[in-house]
Amino acid sequence: MDNKQKKYYLWILGCQMNIADAERIRTILNSINYLETNIEKDADVIITIACSVKQSGIDRIFGKSKNWKKRKNLITILTGCVVKEDKPKMEKIFNHLINIHEINKLPRLLNIESDKISPSRDYLEILPQYSDKIKAYVPISNGCNNFCTYCVVPNTRGREKSRSSENILKECKELIKNGYKEITLLGQNVNSYGLDLKNDLSFPELLQKVNDLEGSFWLRFSTSHPKDMSDELIEVIANNKNICNYIHLPVQSGNNDVLKKMNRNYTKEHYLELINKLKNKINPLFISTDIIVGFPGETKKQFKDSIKLFKKVKFDMAYISQYSPRQGTGSFKLEDNISNKEKKKRKFKLDKILKKDALKNNKKIISKTLKILVDRHKNEYYYGKSETYRDVRFKSNKNLLGQFVKIKILKSTTFSLEGEIKKG
Ligand code: SF4
Known part of the structure; x- marks a missing residue:
C-alpha cells in the first residue's frame, strides 16, 4: 500500500474570485489530508481554475497540459469558468471537469470517503484557508445576471446568488478578530448584491454593516457594474472611514454603440456622471477601470470615444485588453474583424494616456x-x-x-x- 502523503497543486488563472475559490478547494483537500505544493512536478493532483473572459487563459491550458500527459498516475481536474464549447477539448486533457459549485465532491473524485465537508453545502460557505495573513477576500455572491456579450460568467457560474449577510458578517468579524487588516468583498457585480434574497441587506447596507464592525481594518470591494452603482453607495463610501477611497469601475468602451453591442446597459454619459459624483463626494479618490479595445466592429471613430473618455476621467490605473473571441460568449458569433496590429495600436494609445495621467496624479502626492x-x-x-x-x-x-x-x-x-x- 502507498502511504506517501498525496500532494496537490493549484493553478489559478484569472481573477480574485478564482483565488477565493482556490481557498475553498484548499480547505477540502487539506481536510482529506492532501498537502499543497507549489512545485507542479511534485503534485499527484493538479487542479486548474479557469478564467472567464479571456480565451488566452484557455489557450495557456493547452500549452501547459502537454507535459501532464507524460506523467503516469497524475490526476488533473478542471473547474472555474469553463463553457460547454470548451468541454470536448478539455475532456481530452483533464481526468475530471467539475462545476465550481460542485467542489465539495472533490474527495469522491479522488476516491476518498469523507464526511468533513457536506456534499450539499453551498461552496461559498466552506470556511476558506486564506492565501494571506494580512488581507482576505470575502465573496458575497457568485454568478451574474448581466450577459455582457464578451463574458462567459453567466453561462459558467450561473445566475447571481448572494450569500446571506449574516454569514458574510460572521466571516468578516472572525477575520478582524484574527488580525486581518484588509477585507475585499467580492462579487461579479457587488452592486446587485442581495437582489435575489428576501428580506436581506442591499449592498450599501452590507458595506455599512461591515464598516461598523469593531477593529482597525480597511474595506474594499470589487467589482462594481456602472449600471447598478447607486447614490446611496457613493454616500456610504464617502462617509465611512474604513471604506477605502478606491473605486474600480469597468467602463469597457467609451462609445455608446459599442457599449450596446457589449450589452452593458449604460451610456458613456451615465458613466461620466458617476465619475463626477464620485469625484465630488470622495476626496482623494483612486479610480481604475477595465476596457476592451478592438471589440468586433469597433471603428476608428468609435475608438476615439474611448480616448476622449480616458482623457476626461484621468484614470489612475486601467486594465486594457485587446479583444479576443471566447467560445460560449454572445460576441463569439460576431466577426473578429479588427486586426491584431490595430488592436495593439489602440491599446498603446490608451496606455500612453493612462501613463501620462497616472504619473501626473502620482506627482501631486509628493511631500504628502x-x-x-x-x-x-x-x-x-x-x-x-x-x-x-x-x-x-x-x-x-x-x-x-x-x-x-x-x-x-x-x-x-x-x-x-x-x-x-x-x-x-
Ligand atoms: S457584469 Fe458582465 S463582465 Fe461582469 S461578470 Fe457579469 S457578464 Fe461578465
Whole structure:
C-alpha cells in the first residue's frame, strides 16, 4: 500500500474570485489530508481554475497540459469558468471537469470517503484557508445576471446568488478578530448584491454593516457594474472611514454603440456622471477601470470615444485588453474583424494616456503623507498599498509587516511611490 502523503497543486488563472475559490478547494483537500505544493512536478493532483473572459487563459491550458500527459498516475481536474464549447477539448486533457459549485465532491473524485465537508453545502460557505495573513477576500455572491456579450460568467457560474449577510458578517468579524487588516468583498457585480434574497441587506447596507464592525481594518470591494452603482453607495463610501477611497469601475468602451453591442446597459454619459459624483463626494479618490479595445466592429471613430473618455476621467490605473473571441460568449458569433496590429495600436494609445495621467496624479502626492498597509518585504524595502490603492515602498529596520504606517512620499514613478516613515 502507498502511504506517501498525496500532494496537490493549484493553478489559478484569472481573477480574485478564482483565488477565493482556490481557498475553498484548499480547505477540502487539506481536510482529506492532501498537502499543497507549489512545485507542479511534485503534485499527484493538479487542479486548474479557469478564467472567464479571456480565451488566452484557455489557450495557456493547452500549452501547459502537454507535459501532464507524460506523467503516469497524475490526476488533473478542471473547474472555474469553463463553457460547454470548451468541454470536448478539455475532456481530452483533464481526468475530471467539475462545476465550481460542485467542489465539495472533490474527495469522491479522488476516491476518498469523507464526511468533513457536506456534499450539499453551498461552496461559498466552506470556511476558506486564506492565501494571506494580512488581507482576505470575502465573496458575497457568485454568478451574474448581466450577459455582457464578451463574458462567459453567466453561462459558467450561473445566475447571481448572494450569500446571506449574516454569514458574510460572521466571516468578516472572525477575520478582524484574527488580525486581518484588509477585507475585499467580492462579487461579479457587488452592486446587485442581495437582489435575489428576501428580506436581506442591499449592498450599501452590507458595506455599512461591515464598516461598523469593531477593529482597525480597511474595506474594499470589487467589482462594481456602472449600471447598478447607486447614490446611496457613493454616500456610504464617502462617509465611512474604513471604506477605502478606491473605486474600480469597468467602463469597457467609451462609445455608446459599442457599449450596446457589449450589452452593458449604460451610456458613456451615465458613466461620466458617476465619475463626477464620485469625484465630488470622495476626496482623494483612486479610480481604475477595465476596457476592451478592438471589440468586433469597433471603428476608428468609435475608438476615439474611448480616448476622449480616458482623457476626461484621468484614470489612475486601467486594465486594457485587446479583444479576443471566447467560445460560449454572445460576441463569439460576431466577426473578429479588427486586426491584431490595430488592436495593439489602440491599446498603446490608451496606455500612453493612462501613463501620462497616472504619473501626473502620482506627482501631486509628493511631500504628502499616506497611510500604508505593509504587506511585503523584499531586500531592503517594505511594500504596501495606500488607502487609495497606490503602491508605496520605503525602508525600515523594524519588522512592519501587517501594520498600518504613515509614509511621507518623496519620489514617484508612473505606478508607484517611494517615501520614508513619517517622524513624530
Ligand atoms: S457584469 Fe458582465 S463582465 Fe461582469 S461578470 Fe457579469 S457578464 Fe461578465
